[in-house]
Amino acid sequence: MYHVLTDVFNLDAQYFWHEKGLPKNIDAVILPGGFSYGDRLRSGAIAAHSPIINDVRKMADKGIPILGVCNGFQILVEAGLLPGALLKNTSLNFMCGWTNLIVENNKTPFTNKLKLNQKIPIPIANGEGRYYVDNDTLKKLKKNNQIVFRYEQVINGSIDRIAGVCNEDGNVVGMMPHPERAAESAINPIDNKPSSLIFESLIKTIGVKN
Numbered sequence: 001m002y003h004v005l006t007d008v009f010n011l012d013a014q015y016f017w018h019e020k021g022l023p024k025n026i027d028a029v030i031l032p033g034g035f036s037y038g039d040r041l042r043s044g045a046i047a048a049h050s051p052i053i054n055d056v057r058k059m060a061d062k063g064i065p066i067l068g069v070c071n072g073f074q075i076l077v078e079a080g081l082l083p084g085a086l087l088k089n090t091s092l093n094f095m096c097g098w099t100n101l102i103v104e105n106n107k108t109p110f111t112n113k114l115k116l117n118q119k120i121p122i123p124i125a126n127g128e129g130r131y132y133v134d135n136d137t138l139k140k141l142k143k144n145n146q147i148v149f150r151y152e153q154v155i156n157g158s159i160d161r162i163a164g165v166c167n168e169d170g171n172v173v174g175m176m177p178h179p180e181r182a183a184e185s186a187i188n189p190i191d192n193k194p195s196s197l198i199f200e201s202l203i204k205t206i207g208v209k210n
């Protein structure tokens, strides 16, 4: 993620240590994927209690764009910044491979350069990627346009094929697949443009020239 933000999109990205706070003058926060605390308890459950999450919460309330990818999405959900839960894939296996996403909401800070229904070829790599919400919450998500991405096909048992959601204000977005592994032509054998547009949407939102 850091490589793509800095080397590919020329953004001034910085790492922040989870036991410390965030500076006030940042334009966006990205929680990348990985295996925080070795996925113990549930993926993201322990990291959601890291001190830095208090500042992420403050940034979310201020409307600052926040993106969680994979483990980052799981952390945002466990922290209550996004609705729902991420359960074990129905196969009970770690899934790793390419899939297609469909854009369902192109009004968020991370999707405003994509077209509605645009297809995004993108890798997935997770064991707990099955998005779940109860029926009332699902109705609310649909009504508020909070479903940001769907899988083109059923792949892991996610309810309503949901692959990414946003909060009610739209500034906090979480997605299971990995746009940072698909934004360069050298590592994307299909088409790197759609994933690039996720980062270009952020650049447009925060108004930096790259």
Ligand SMILES: NC(=O)CC[C@H](N)C(=O)O
Binding pocket: 032, 033, 034, 035, 036, 039, 043, 069, 070, 071, 072, 094, 125, 126, 127, 128, 129
């Ligand atoms: N790529 C990732 O971020 C993996 C997320 C998490 N460790 C899982 O397996 O579900």
